[in-house]
Amino acid sequence: MEQGMEISKHEADGLIVTLDAAEFNKAVGRVMAAAEARSKIPILTHILIEVDPETGLSLFGTNLDMQAEAGFVPESARIDQGGRLCVDGAMIHQISGRMKGELTLIESKGRLRLVCGRAKADLPTLPAGDFQKLGDMEGAVIVEVASGALKAGLASVQHCISTEETRYYLNGIYLECGGGNLVFTATDGHRLGHLEVTASGEALPHFEGVIIPRKAVQAFLKLAEVHDGEVVLSISDRMVQLACGRDAYRTKQIDGNFPDYHRVIPKDQPIHMEVPVPDLKEALNIVVAASSDKSSAVRLTPTEGRLTLSVRNEFRQAEAVIEHDDIPPAEPFGLNGKYLQQALDRIDAPLVKIGMTDAATPFRFEAEGSDLLQVIMTLRA
Amino acid sequence: MEQGMEISKHEADGLIVTLDAAEFNKAVGRVMAAAEARSKIPILTHILIEVDPETGLSLFGTNLDMQAEAGFVPESARIDQGGRLCVDGAMIHQISGRMKGELTLIESKGRLRLVCGRAKADLPTLPAGDFQKLGDMEGAVIVEVASGALKAGLASVQHCISTEETRYYLNGIYLECGGGNLVFTATDGHRLGHLEVTASGEALPHFEGVIIPRKAVQAFLKLAEVHDGEVVLSISDRMVQLACGRDAYRTKQIDGNFPDYHRVIPKDQPIHMEVPVPDLKEALNIVVAASSDKSSAVRLTPTEGRLTLSVRNEFRQAEAVIEHDDIPPAEPFGLNGKYLQQALDRIDAPLVKIGMTDAATPFRFEAEGSDLLQVIMTLRA
Numbered sequence: 001m002e003q004g005m006e007i008s009k010h011e012a013d014g015l016i017v018t019l020d021a022a023e024f025n026k027a028v029g030r031v032m033a034a035a036e037a038r039s040k041i042p043i044l045t046h047i048l049i050e051v052d053p054e055t056g057l058s059l060f061g062t063n064l065d066m067q068a069e070a071g072f073v074p075e076s077a078r079i080d081q082g083g084r085l086c087v088d089g090a091m092i093h094q095i096s097g098r099m100k101g102e103l104t105l106i107e108s109k110g111r112l113r114l115v116c117g118r119a120k121a122d123l124p125t126l127p128a129g130d131f132q133k134l135g136d137m138e139g140a141v142i143v144e145v146a147s148g149a150l151k152a153g154l155a156s157v158q159h160c161i162s163t164e165e166t167r168y169y170l171n172g173i174y175l176e177c178g179g180g181n182l183v184f185t186a187t188d189g190h191r192l193g194h195l196e197v198t199a200s201g202e203a204l205p206h207f208e209g210v211i212i213p214r215k216a217v218q219a220f221l222k223l224a225e226v227h228d229g230e231v232v233l234s235i236s237d238r239m240v241q242l243a244c245g246r247d248a249y250r251t252k253q254i255d256g257n258f259p260d261y262h263r264v265i266p267k268d269q270p271i272h273m274e275v276p277v278p279d280l281k282e283a284l285n286i287v288v289a290a291s292s293d294k295s296s297a298v299r300l301t302p303t304e305g306r307l308t309l310s311v312r313n314e315f316r317q318a319e320a321v322i323e324h325d326d327i328p329p330a331e332p333f334g335l336n337g338k339y340l341q342q343a344l345d346r347i348d349a350p351l352v353k354i355g356m357t358d359a360a361t362p363f364r365f366e367a368e369g370s371d372l373l374q375v376i377m378t379l380r381a
Numbered sequence: 382m383e384q385g386m387e388i389s390k391h392e393a394d395g396l397i398v399t400l401d402a403a404e405f406n407k408a409v410g411r412v413m414a415a416a417e418a419r420s421k422i423p424i425l426t427h428i429l430i431e432v433d434p435e436t437g438l439s440l441f442g443t444n445l446d447m448q449a450e451a452g453f454v455p456e457s458a459r460i461d462q463g464g465r466l467c468v469d470g471a472m473i474h475q476i477s478g479r480m481k482g483e484l485t486l487i488e489s490k491g492r493l494r495l496v497c498g499r500a501k502a503d504l505p506t507l508p509a510g511d512f513q514k515l516g517d518m519e520g521a522v523i524v525e526v527a528s529g530a531l532k533a534g535l536a537s538v539q540h541c542i543s544t545e546e547t548r549y550y551l552n553g554i555y556l557e558c559g560g561g562n563l564v565f566t567a568t569d570g571h572r573l574g575h576l577e578v579t580a581s582g583e584a585l586p587h588f589e590g591v592i593i594p595r596k597a598v599q600a601f602l603k604l605a606e607v608h609d610g611e612v613v614l615s616i617s618d619r620m621v622q623l624a625c626g627r628d629a630y631r632t633k634q635i636d637g638n639f640p641d642y643h644r645v646i647p648k649d650q651p652i653h654m655e656v657p658v659p660d661l662k663e664a665l666n667i668v669v670a671a672s673s674d675k676s677s678a679v680r681l682t683p684t685e686g687r688l689t690l691s692v693r694n695e696f697r698q699a700e701a702v703i704e705h706d707d708i709p710p711a712e713p714f715g716l717n718g719k720y721l722q723q724a725l726d727r728i729d730a731p732l733v734k735i736g737m738t739d740a741a742t743p744f745r746f747e748a749e750g751s752d753l754l755q756v757i758m759t760l761r762a
Binding site for chain 2: 317323
């Protein structure tokens with residue numbers, strides 16, 4: 001080969017490992033969830049690769065607020081020599097993703113060589129010491145939870161996370177323990193989602209409530225999706241970690257006080273109606289399509305056995321009617337149509353139960369067979 | 382109903398038609414290809430709806446350069462009254478897309494009412510006369526062509542259309558007749574695609590070469606994709622139209638001279654090689670992944686029975702080797718890796734034939750079983 005592309009294993013002065021290109025690529029993809037694809041700080045675009053003849057490979061990515069780890073002993077792999085280095089994560093992900101079959105990684109003179117069949121690539125490295133791991137989880141409370149339950153908790157309320165940066169303490173999901181359950185709550189001040197899920201068979205240890213940032217919620221969800229069975233939450237003073245086997249996401253908590261959300265959940269509501277979810281979704285889709293302004297304010301008018309949805313603006317008007325026995329007459333009220341659509345998307349039951357006090361008080365949305373409680377503030381209708 | 386949402390058929394002072402919501406929605410979608418979703422000129426966001434008890438529905442959309450028409454006699458529909466009006470295309474598309482089953486359109490007092498089951502919407506209209514149809518196709522040369530052949534012609538060369546607005550005459554596909562065939566050519570000055578396809582059984586009438594703008598190329602392709610069998614091209618002095626039944630796209634031609642491309646197609650090349658397409662694609666993917674700079678310059682080094690692809694920049698280097706009998710030794714040359722990838726994507730054969738004069742002269746790419754000729758200029762390697 002020309003242009004000095006030849007590094008043989010003899011010249012290696014660090015790690016030498018041979019493994020399946022696809023398996024390596026997948027692990028790199030997992031830790032890239034925490035790394036930055038582009039950053040002015042080079043180390044944030046880099047992943048840390050640790051190779052240990054005893055324990056196999058460990059990959060790490062970080063954005064300084066969150067850290068991802070993927071550990072594995074590659075199947076049918078050979079570790080000839082251990083070592084540690086950092087390399088551009090997006091680049092090695094892109095290149096290894098186009099390689100098939102056996103891939104050998106060789107470190108030599110500050111560079112990492114990828115060899116796969118008749119193809120090779122040569123990438124610059126940074127010292128392993130440049131990678132800043134998040135502090136460890138010492139003293140953390142350990143909670144085992146079924147991956148499905150954790151997923152339900154996060155996925156059911158995450159649409160209520162606020163995107164307003166000034167209310168940073170609402171930019172995540174509040175996780176606490178209550179009544180022996182894990183309790184997930186998110187709110188953006190206009191709506192609220194709240195779900196209690198059973199942890200594992202054993203008694204839930206006590207921990208102080210923590211706010212898990214939005215980006216970590218998404219990473220946790222991804223991890224819970226690919227792992228069945230039990231996963232392990234670790235909650236320390238300043239961090240939260242979700243681990244499945246040797247894969248883990250660790251995140252700093254949002255440092256703030258989650259508001260006392262209990263007082264915004266309306267209780268003892270005098271008016272209750274049950275509405276068929278498919279009909280309500282269909283009606284809502286039509287009137288929201290006609291609204292197109294930012295607030296998407298939809299007016300809902302309950303009359304005996306009938307709920308009329310309508311929008312009316314300068315240009316257009318639309319209306320759709322749903323009929324159902326369990327609709328009592330009540331004063332018309334206004335809701336954000338998009339919030340209502342998202343709330344219904346979380347309901348996997350034929351009927352939604354709507355609790356109402358009056359047109360100015362928040363509404364409750366619940367459904368048979370689910371503990372998910374959703375609250376939506378009213379708009380002027 | 383409240384708020385004056387009630388328009389009954391008796392109040393109609395224009396069109397009344399009942400048809401399947403999905404069928405209507407699909408036709409609106411087709412003509413929206415020419416309309417603008419957003420524009421400061423209201424009529425450009427509007428579609429024209431014409432209802433005629435004899436001929437059925439005709440919908441039109443325009444951006445003043447291109448016009449789309451969808452004509453149909455709706456199945457199991459009822460036209461109670463004819464009429465013509467303009468309505469916001471994106472809005473009626475969005476609303477009717479959420480309606481299911483029988484949809485009735487009623488015009489009354491400058492508004493269009495949609496009624497579908499228990500849902501209705503009420504939209505403002507503009508007078509039909511505000512819609513500016515493109516001039517007609519009088520005196521046009523008519524060419525019948527199999528939809529598959531037209532699709533092949535457009536799809537094989539469209540990646541070579543220039544995006545440089547200053548070279549507006551390259552912003553489309555040049556269509557001419559030559560040797561009894563339809564000839565499609567596109568070039569951006571760095572590469573060229575050229576394909577001759579047989580029109581229909583009958584003799585191809587003569588017409589002057591025309592430049593079909595990129596947006597029309599995409600619309601033509603869409604139309605050719607949904608229609609099997611013969612389609613009809615009409616070529617007038619200033620316009621080109623593609624019609625399939627009562628669906629048609631009509632476009633202004635690009636008013637300019639397409640350059641004499643024959644002189645950039647290299648002839649009598651002394652060096653020829655054949656390279657397996659899957660191997661070349663795989664090798665190219667790896668080295669292009671490592672390049673990541675804008676030019677994507679890839680160096681190709683042919684030695685006896687072997688072609689080495691390599692990239693080398695400030696940070697990285699990568700190389701991949703392909704072996705094949707029909708590779709003669711030649712001087713190394715440089716090509717834009719992304720152009721080469723796109724050229725290979727159009728080749729549906731196991732081997733690509735590469736014709737070479739020297740490292741400074743454009744390369745030809747052809748394949749067995751296809752008339753597609755592609756030319757790529759060289760880069761300094």
